[in-house]
Amino acid sequence: MSEKTGKDNFKYRERASKVLSKMYDKTSDIAGNNSGKNKGIAAGTAASLISLGIDRINQGQSVDETDGLPYTEDELNQLKELESEMDDSKSSHFVDRFMEKLLKHAIPTDGPEKEMLERRVADPERLKKPNLSIRILTSNFKRLSSKMSSFFVLQYGLIHIITWRKPTKTLSFLVFYTSICLWPHLILAYPMIFLIFGVMLPAYIHRHPMRTPELIKVKKRGQSILDFFNSSSDTSVIEDLIGKDYHNDSGSESDSLQPVISKSSDTSSMFSKKPVSASKLKDGDVNERIQKKDKTRHVKSQMTLFINMRDLQNLTTDVLNGINGAEKFWYETAGFKDERLSTFIFYGVIAATSIVLVFGRFIPWRLIFIQSGWAGLIVCHPNSKKYIMSIKKSKKAKKVKDVKESKEKEGRFERHDIIIDDSAEIRIVEVFELQNKNMSNNQWSFHRYTSNMFDIKNHARAAGKRPLGVDDLSKVLPPPDWKFDMGYANKWEIDIDPQKFFKERNINNPYLQVHEDEKEGWIYDKLDGVDNSDSSYEFRRRRLSRECYRYSRPPVIPKNT
Numbered sequence: 001m002s003e004k005t006g007k008d009n010f011k012y013r014e015r016a017s018k019v020l021s022k023m024y025d026k027t028s029d030i031a032g033n034n035s036g037k038n039k040g041i042a043a044g045t046a047a048s049l050i051s052l053g054i055d056r057i058n059q060g061q062s063v064d065e066t067d068g069l070p071y072t073e074d075e076l077n078q079l080k081e082l083e084s085e086m087d088d089s090k091s092s093h094f095v096d097r098f099m100e101k102l103l104k105h106a107i108p109t110d111g112p113e114k115e116m117l118e119r120r121v122a123d124p125e126r127l128k129k130p131n132l133s134i135r136i137l138t139s140n141f142k143r144l145s146s147k148m149s150s151f152f153v154l155q156y157g158l159i160h161i162i163t164w165r166k167p168t169k170t171l172s173f174l175v176f177y178t179s180i181c182l183w184p185h186l187i188l189a190y191p192m193i194f195l196i197f198g199v200m201l202p203a204y205i206h207r208h209p210m211r212t213p214e215l216i217k218v219k220k221r222g223q224s225i226l227d228f229f230n231s232s233s234d235t236s237v238i239e240d241l242i243g244k245d246y247h248n249d250s251g252s253e254s255d256s257l258q259p260v261i262s263k264s265s266d267t268s269s270m271f272s273k274k275p276v277s278a279s280k281l282k283d284g285d286v287n288e289r290i291q292k293k294d295k296t297r298h299v300k301s302q303m304t305l306f307i308n309m310r311d312l313q314n315l316t317t318d319v320l321n322g323i324n325g326a327e328k329f330w331y332e333t334a335g336f337k338d339e340r341l342s343t344f345i346f347y348g349v350i351a352a353t354s355i356v357l358v359f360g361r362f363i364p365w366r367l368i369f370i371q372s373g374w375a376g377l378i379v380c381h382p383n384s385k386k387y388i389m390s391i392k393k394s395k396k397a398k399k400v401k402d403v404k405e406s407k408e409k410e411g412r413f414e415r416h417d418i419i420i421d422d423s424a425e426i427r428i429v430e431v432f433e434l435q436n437k438n439m440s441n442n443q444w445s446f447h448r449y450t451s452n453m454f455d456i457k458n459h460a461r462a463a464g465k466r467p468l469g470v471d472d473l474s475k476v477l478p479p480p481d482w483k484f485d486m487g488y489a490n491k492w493e494i495d496i497d498p499q500k501f502f503k504e505r506n507i508n509n510p511y512l513q514v515h516e517d518e519k520e521g522w523i524y525d526k527l528d529g530v531d532n533s534d535s536s537y538e539f540r541r542r543r544l545s546r547e548c549y550r551y552s553r554p555p556v557i558p559k560n561t
Contacts, residue, residue, distance in 0.1 A: 017054060024050045145309040146301070152311045163236035164381050174374060181369045234382045327558045337555040339420045424549040429478055432541040434467065435522075444540065449473060453541055455511045456525060461539075478548040485549060495543035496521040 024047055031044035120126065130136060160166045161173045180186050336342040356363075378384060434447040434454055450469030452458065460467050470476060473492060478484055485491065495501055498514050498521055513526040521542040 020050050020054050024054065142305070145312050146305050148308045148312055149304060152308065152315075155315075159238075162377065162380050163238050164377075170377060174377060177373050178370050181366050181373070234385045236380050236382050236385065238380050240385075331556055331558060335555045336552075339552075340418050343418050343420060422551070424551045427479075427482065427548050427550070428545050429476070429484075429548050430543055430545045431469075431473075431476055433544055434469070434539060434541045436537045436539050438537065447539070449476060449544075453509075453512065453523065454539055455509060456527065457511060473544075481553055482548040482550045484546065492544045492546045494521050495545060498523050498543065501543060 027043045027047040027050060030039065031041075031047055157169070161170050164170050176190070180190075331337070334342060334345060379388070431449045431451060432453055434450055435444045436447045437444045448467060448469040448471060450467040452467060454461055454467045458467070496519065498518070501507075502514075511526050512523050514523055522540045523542065524540045525538050527538065
């Protein structure tokens with residue numbers, strides 16, 4: 001019974017393997033013939049999945065065991081090739097194997113993208129790393145979220161500095177910035193100072209706390225001069241740009257910041273009340289205090305995790321928005337989508353670069369950077385917002401014009417002194433008007449407009465198929481990004497000198513001929529001495545050409561849009 005079941009399983013594997021092999025051949029041919037098209041990509045994906053299925057079926061069977069089976073030689077070679085690929089990638093992950101198959105079948109071979117993807121897939125450093133795993137990905141995201149607190153503290157700290165939320169921090173930053181501009185070597189000194197006073201000394205004080213007395217807290221009296229100058233009901237222009245989310249989050253983050261300093265439990269023993277004897281403390285009280293402390297610590301860590309996950313989500317949104325803005329500048333503003341604007345920027349950058357290179361050593365860069373830094377942060381102060389808004393309103397009032405004119409100029413950069421009227425590129429589009437003659441009545445009739453001369457050795461003609469083409473000249477389109485001159489609907493020129501065309505293209509086709517008395521430009525089939533020729537039809541063709549124009553190519557667009 002077991003032998004019969006094994007034979008049935010073997011027959012099932014054999015049939016499934018043959019069916020999948022035929023499907024694999026068909027989908028591979030479709031993918032190869034439609035490379036770069038949606039149909040080719042879909043067929044390549046199907047071929048990749050079928051190839052993985054064949055690998056799966058052949059895992060328990062070697063090719064040597066197929067001797068005597070009704071396989072053709074081509075099928076056996078294909079199975080051996082698949083087995084060798086399977087042996088090489090037994091240890092690889094399913095996703096990696098699928099990527100290799102997809103790269104083989106669905107990506108066009110003539111593009112640079114395939115070479116780049118092949119290098120990335122076969123990178124030895126990449127192969128040393130773990131395979132794709134949802135579990136590891138989720139775990140890493142959770143761990144990353146729990147360890148991003150310091151980054152978000154730094155992020156909100158920078159926002160507080162720029163928006164003058166903490167005037168002391170802003171002024172301290174300006175002092176540091178000014179000192180770096182005056183003495184650039186401080187760029188190396190500041191990180192070492194931070195290492196000493198921000199990392200090592202707090203860690204030492206935590207291990208060996210100082211004995212400091214507890215001070216009695218008193219109410220705040222008066223107002224500091226910094227708070228007086230910083231008091232404003234307005235918000236900074238930077239806060240308006242980054243939105244309300246940071247306003248809500250930054251306050252909670254700033255309140256959660258605590259100095260990395262630990263005080264000894266017996267710090268104020270000489271100032272404290274009468275100490276409590278350890279014998280009076282019960283074990284239950286001590287355990288209860290420890291449990292409460294552990295629960296509080298656990299709840300705090302979970303809250304920090306969720307807060308960091310929310311901030312990380314918003315951070316990724318901000319990063320994507322920043323990338324979109326950079327792509328917009330890269331591909332539109334600087335990518336000559338608006339050619340006048342990009343040309344103006346190009347000349348401006350050229351002029352600025354020339355000034356910096358020629359007169360750079362005579363320019364007081366330190367003074368410029370110091371003044372620019374101070375001016376930028378002063379503009380970000382909340383009290384400066386009302387002056388900025390008043391200046392904007394006054395400028396808008398002076399530039400009020402007709403609504404129609406403003407709509408026409410919307411989205412365009414008007415500089416009439418920048419001339420971008422370049423001459424158009426001109427190319428020639430050619431097609432062949434194909435006619436056939438029936439051997440029974442010797443009458444020529446229109447057959448089709450096609451892009452090849454359709455001689456006797458053409459594959460489509462040998463297979464008895466019609467050539468690729470159209471039945472009307474109005475359906476002939478120029479190449480992508482090119483246009484015909486619309487002033488002349490059918491401005492096609494007939495080439496009446498095919499001999500000159502043959503010489504210019506260096507065409508020496510023994511199956512084509514031109515009659516000596518030909519005046520209409522027809523090129524005829526030469527059937528003398530040709531075996532297995534088409535006995536029913538004889539073809540002739542003539543060349544039609546037309547100019548097409550292109551003033552500029554469309555701008556480059558991002559790949560992942």
